[in-house]
Amino acid sequence: MRIVVGIKWVPNTQAVRFDPKTGTLIRAGVPSIVNPHDFPAIELALRLRDNYGGEVIAISMAPPGAIQGLEHVLGMGADKAVLLTDRKFAGADTLATSYVLAKGIEKISREIGPVDLAIFGHETIDSSTAHIGAQVASWLGWPYVYYVRDAKLVGDGVIRALRQTEKAVEEYDIKLPAVLATAIKALKPRPVRLSYKLRAKLEKPIIIWTNDDLGLDPRCTGLKGSPTIVANITWMPEVPRKKIVYKPKDPRDAARWILRQLFTDEAVAPFLRKALWGEE
Amino acid sequence: MPVKVQCEKLCPEWPCEQPDEFHDIWVVMEADEHGINEASLQMLTPAKKIQSKKPDEKIVAVLVGHDVKKYAEIPIKHGADKVIVVDDPRLATYYPRVYGQVIVDLAKKYKPAVILVSATMRGREMGPYIANTLRTGITADCTDFDVDEKTGDVLMIRPPFAAIMLAYIKTPFRRPQMGTARPNVFPVPEPDESRTGEIIEEKLEDILDPGMQLVSHTPVKRSEVLIEKAEIIVSVGKGIGTPEGVQLAEKLASLLGGVVAGSRKAVDAGFVTPDRQVGQTGKSVKPVLYIAIGISGAAQHMLGVREAGRIVAINIDPEAPIFRQSDYGVVGDYRPIVEALIEELERLKQEGPQALEELLKEAQAS
Ligand SMILES: Cc1cc2nc3c(=O)[nH]c(=O)nc-3n(C[C@H](O)[C@H](O)[C@H](O)COP(=O)(O)OP(=O)(O)OC[C@H]3O[C@@H](n4cnc5c(N)ncnc54)[C@H](O)[C@@H]3O)c2cc1C
Numbered sequence A: 001m002r003i004v005v006g007i008k009w010v011p012n013t014q015a016v017r018f019d020p021k022t023g024t025l026i027r028a029g030v031p032s033i034v035n036p037h038d039f040p041a042i043e044l045a046l047r048l049r050d051n052y053g054g055e056v057i058a059i060s061m062a063p064p065g066a067i068q069g070l071e072h073v074l075g076m077g078a079d080k081a082v083l084l085t086d087r088k089f090a091g092a093d094t095l096a097t098s099y100v101l102a103k104g105i106e107k108i109s110r111e112i113g114p115v116d117l118a119i120f121g122h123e124t125i126d127s128s129t130a131h132i133g134a135q136v137a138s139w140l141g142w143p144y145v146y147y148v149r150d151a152k153l154v155g156d157g158v159i160r161a162l163r164q165t166e167k168a169v170e171e172y173d174i175k176l177p178a179v180l181a182t183a184i185k186a187l188k189p190r191p192v193r194l195s196y197k198l199r200a201k202l203e204k205p206i207i208i209w210t211n212d213d214l215g216l217d218p219r220c221t222g223l224k225g226s227p228t229i230v231a232n233i234t235w236m237p238e239v240p241r242k243k244i245v246y247k248p249k250d251p252r253d254a255a256r257w258i259l260r261q262l263f264t265d266e267a268v269a270p271f272l273r274k275a276l277w278g279e280e
Numbered sequence B: 001m002p003v004k005v006q007c008e009k010l011c012p013e014w015p016c017e018q019p020d021e022f023h024d025i026w027v028v029m030e031a032d033e034h035g036i037n038e039a040s041l042q043m044l045t046p047a048k049k050i051q052s053k054k055p056d057e058k059i060v061a062v063l064v065g066h067d068v069k070k071y072a073e074i075p076i077k078h079g080a081d082k083v084i085v086v087d088d089p090r091l092a093t094y095y096p097r098v099y100g101q102v103i104v105d106l107a108k109k110y111k112p113a114v115i116l117v118s119a120t121m122r123g124r125e126m127g128p129y130i131a132n133t134l135r136t137g138i139t140a141d142c143t144d145f146d147v148d149e150k151t152g153d154v155l156m157i158r159p160p161f162a163a164i165m166l167a168y169i170k171t172p173f174r175r176p177q178m179g180t181a182r183p184n185v186f187p188v189p190e191p192d193e194s195r196t197g198e199i200i201e202e203k204l205e206d207i208l209d210p211g212m213q214l215v216s217h218t219p220v221k222r223s224e225v226l227i228e229k230a231e232i233i234v235s236v237g238k239g240i241g242t243p244e245g246v247q248l249a250e251k252l253a254s255l256l257g258g259v260v261a262g263s264r265k266a267v268d269a270g271f272v273t274p275d276r277q278v279g280q281t282g283k284s285v286k287p288v289l290y291i292a293i294g295i296s297g298a299a300q301h302m303l304g305v306r307e308a309g310r311i312v313a314i315n316i317d318p319e320a321p322i323f324r325q326s327d328y329g330v331v332g333d334y335r336p337i338v339e340a341l342i343e344e345l346e347r348l349k350q351e352g353p354q355a356l357e358e359l360l361k362e363a364q365a366s
């Protein structure tokens, strides 16, 4: 099986701090990481390859800095990596991103060998749209499901995906080629192995394709190929709150103060009365 | 006036259409054997807001599935002007691409200006497929919608990752303009039983080959009250420290007839399950009362409680940002405070409303 897995190299949003004085985000020195929600996708791809043979190809549309992220995935055991990088891809929304990724997958199918499965993470931590899986499926015309926790082959060209929604655990038999998007934290990823990483560096399996290779119409990529635009950015309006803060003498004083506030506040008092005494 | 699209500037993979050919505000309904999902009815609230600024546009609910026609009146009572129903036994099983394609085909026929989808699990799976197949944009997890007065474009308002700013996103050159919002960001509009509206039944001819088959479906029991529905929530943060602390919170919650939720750090520490996470990447909740224990008040967390009635904060750090975003704050170690609170509540419960009168009088005296 040839499996492509989508990777995004993202700023570690946990490390982004906010400066309340200047009202800006402090991004300087914020390291980038492989999007944490991509790891279940990578792990699923590697397990399927380990079980059934074939190869795992990591793919990313990103500036060249993302090579570090692809090296990380090669270090986990991916066989190849493809970086789709071009100035013309910059400023893309999810439609334009998924377009380039889909065209990259088609080129892999033509030049490296037919792709059976494309696996994506659920969402990215920097944009958290969860769009890309469904959009790539739309461009390629492949069936897809989200929230996948596991998968196995069940016969010729059919994969059985297990997923969980709010209501049920479900299994689907899906005809390959197909797209899967994994659930957050669905699978524990394997660690990076130094030997794999070294081999990756020596044998250079990172393939770089620019738009000269993909040959896409520049009106379909990057900012131009993005239907959505950011018109404006403002502060989020504050929710009006009472903001009464109390420093109690002792815990009992604290408890009684809270109860006095709540039972004299008509917005909550009736609900508390109902909870305690069943009053309507 | 909307922009005039110059076809030669568009990606040739996109059909060239003019925005002013598109009308009406669609809301995708999600239905199963229990009826229409409340989250999709909630999307009628932003639809009405958009309509209030574009009075010529009709609100159209789109109801797709099998044996769903019987629900067609429901969205009308809640504010839809029309309902388009596709009721077909071939839609008995939901497949994202098949349902998505049905809505794509309807949209190609009727040309709606806007499509709103609730970001339920199903909506998140299907929405981007619909948008992409129509070659249009979609904005996920909006917290508000508005209309650009000059162009008439819908503004999709969402927090970028810092949760303290809002980005206004628009889709000036493409229609329909698509957006999703998480459940409980908006209320269900009050029903008006006297409302009537047109119900249009659409027949399916061809149906897309799903390319997949549902082979097993095991319902998972929902044992406890969902936090989205709770009137009273006791929410714990990293400051709760230990599982014993969580038990204390549970005791308080059960006395108040409420449920326990938590911050992301509380989820990461294993204090509460992920389905109880409140915030930007968790759930939005709208309880009457939200008691935050050992929660610092990060913007991403507070985004999930914007609709909460009152917020009580108990935090040991007087500088904790949560105090600037709560109604009633108490500074101190939560443990003895919550213990005392439980004790007082148990006493009130036993002694009855008279004891409460005394407690309130005491305050006046002091
Ligand atoms: C993209 C992104 C999305 C995110 N989404 C979410 C989300 O959906 N939900 C969410 O909650 N977070 C989210 N976060 C994380 C968020 O930024 C915060 O890290 C998190 O909310 C902090 O959780 P906390 O308040 O429990 O922990 P902390 O910030 O560590 O606060 C613990 C608090 O407990 C107090 N405390 C300690 N001991 C005691 C005691 N004995 N008694 C009383 N108080 C005590 C401390 O003073 C402190 O204020 C997200 C972050 C990012 C970057």
Ligand SMILES: Nc1ncnc2c1ncn2[C@@H]1O[C@H](COP(=O)(O)O)[C@@H](O)[C@H]1O
Pocket (backbone or CB within 6 Å): A005, A006, A007, A008, A035, A037, A038, A041, A059, A060, A061, A062, A094, A097, A101, A119, A120, A121, A122, A123, A124, A127, A128, A129, A130, A131, A132, A133
């Ligand atoms: N630029 C990209 N290159 C490759 N894969 C991506 C890219 N952006 C997103 N993805 C994949 O799509 C998933 C969903 O991302 P998103 O829709 O941006 O939240 C991620 O978990 C990745 O697997």
